[in-house]
Amino acid sequence: MxxxxxxxxxxxxxxxxxxxxxxxxxxxxxxxxxxxxxxxxxxxxxxxxxxxxxxxxxxxxxxxxxxxxxxxxxxxxxxxxxxxxxxxxxxxxxxxxxxxxxxxxxxxxxxxxxxxxxxxxxxxxxxxxxxxxxxxxxxxxxxxxxxxxxxxxxxxxxxxxxxxxxxxxxxxxxxxxxxxxxxxxxxxxxxxxxxxxxxxxxxxxxxxxxxSRSQLSIQAMKDIVDTIDSAGGGEHGRAQLARANEHWQQLMTTSGDAETGVKAFLAKRTPEFTWNGGRDVQRHARQSMGTGDPAL
CATH class of the missing domain: 3.90.226.10 (2-enoyl-CoA Hydratase; Chain A, domain 1)
Incomplete structure (x- = not known):
């Protein structure tokens, strides 16, 4: 840009x-x-x-x-x-x-x-x-x-x-x-x-x-923190949080960032993360929680 x-x-x-x-x-x-x-x-x-x-x-x-x-x-x-x-x-x-x-x-x-x-x-x-x-x-x-x-x-x-x-x-x-x-x-x-x-x-x-940090981690944590902040307590809030966590845990296994980070840590070098999934990933996370908010 x-x-x-x-x-x-x-x-x-x-x-x-x-x-x-x-x-x-x-x-x-x-x-x-x-x-x-x-x-x-x-x-x-x-x-x-x-x-x-x-x-x-x-x-x-x-x-x-x-x-x-x-x-x-x-x-x-x-x-x-x-x-x-x-x-x-x-x-x-x-x-x-x-x-x-x-x-x-x-x-x-x-x-x-x-x-x-x-x-x-x-x-x-x-x-x-x-x-x-x-x-x-x-x-x-x-x-x-x-x-x-x-x-x-x-x-x-x-x-x-x-x-x-x-x-x-x-x-x-x-x-x-x-x-x-x-x-x-x-x-x-x-x-x-x-x-x-x-x-x-x-x-x-x-x-x-x-x-320089893992965007998978940052975008996941942003989504999870915002879910905690907006969903509140109670059964509905806990269900939203559980679905958000499940979505990001699954994505963690396929994004490659965890493998990159662990290898770099063991080799004592700075990791070079490449994942930057985009708002479609975030939209999917919201839809999986039943919000379907098109702004995200």
Whole structure:
């Protein structure tokens, strides 16, 4: 995949750009001079960008970042009604925000939000939809619906509650207060904070590590963790988890990654994993659990 802009992403004032170096793809939120605020077209561009990444077998890890020195200051307020309106239902219950967030959360490959500068409002929903969040020590977070009198789409609130817990979610949502990177780490919003001067080197190194690992293991663990998180307890949840585990255990015997990893370990050399099964494998896993979700 060459550097460029995702199909349908470009419009005056903002774009979602997809580029690749080696096995690492980067999704860049770009709205120059506006701290990368997200227009409706930018939100809608996330879905085709994620579909493109899902189908590209050369991509083994994805980094989401903002252009310049900010991740994003959130949804473009001047475009807010269009952004939040669902075209099918006519209701203001998520619209383009919910679609973009769901596309990123549903991407079967490992995703890293690399947060520098401001990550505010709807931009947090993009970061939260990634598997792992790394922050620069200069990053600032804020979840701000109460400052402008809107109600966030429920998917974003649900994800925040799962990440940080209900009390912290209420604190952030009610107050709209900004928190610095270290406070965000303490609250559970990010997994690691790196010094600003070393941040991008740390992001690159971490992404390269993920790309070098077994994608069979990563994609299986992502699916299983997400199943545990979404299915909950009870008989139905346990059945879903058992079916997901069975699917991946069977695939482990045929993918070749386990044999590659064991041989490399015994020979004391670095394994070179080649499997990158794609979203069809993930879709099959979901269908075997009876969900049949076409987004995965």
């Amino acid at each position: 060459s550097a460029g802009t995702a199909p349908g992403a470009t419009e005056p004032g903002g774009s979602v750009q997809v580029s690749q170096q080696g096995a690492i793809a980067t999704v860049t939120l770009s709205n120059p001079g506006r701290r990368n605020t997200m227009t409706e077209a930018m939100w809608r561009a996330l879905e085709p960008a994620c579909a493109r990444l899902a189908d590209d077998g050369s991509v083994r890890a994805v980094v989401v970042r903002g252009a310049g020195t900010d991740f994003s200051a959130g949804a473009d307020i001047s475009d807010l009604r269009a952004i939040l309106r669902d075209e099918d239902s006519g209701r203001h219950d998520g619209g383009a925000v919910a679609a973009g967030e769901a596309a990123l959360a549903g991407l079967h490959k490992p995703t890293i939000a690399a947060v520098e500068g401001y990550c505010l409002g709807g931009a947090w929903q993009i970061a939260a939809a990634c598997d792992i969040r790394l922050a620069s020590s200069a990053a600032t977070f804020g979840i701000t619906p109460a400052k402008i009198g809107i109600v966030y789409p429920t998917a974003g609130i649900e994800r925040l509650v799962r990440i940080a817990g209900p009390a912290t979610a209420k604190y952030l949502l009610f107050s709209g207060d900004f928190v610095d990177a270290e406070r965000a780490r303490v609250l559970g919003l990010v997994q690691a904070v790196h010094p600003a001067e070393a941040f991008w080197g740390e992001v690159d190194a971490f992404a390269e590590r993920l790309a």
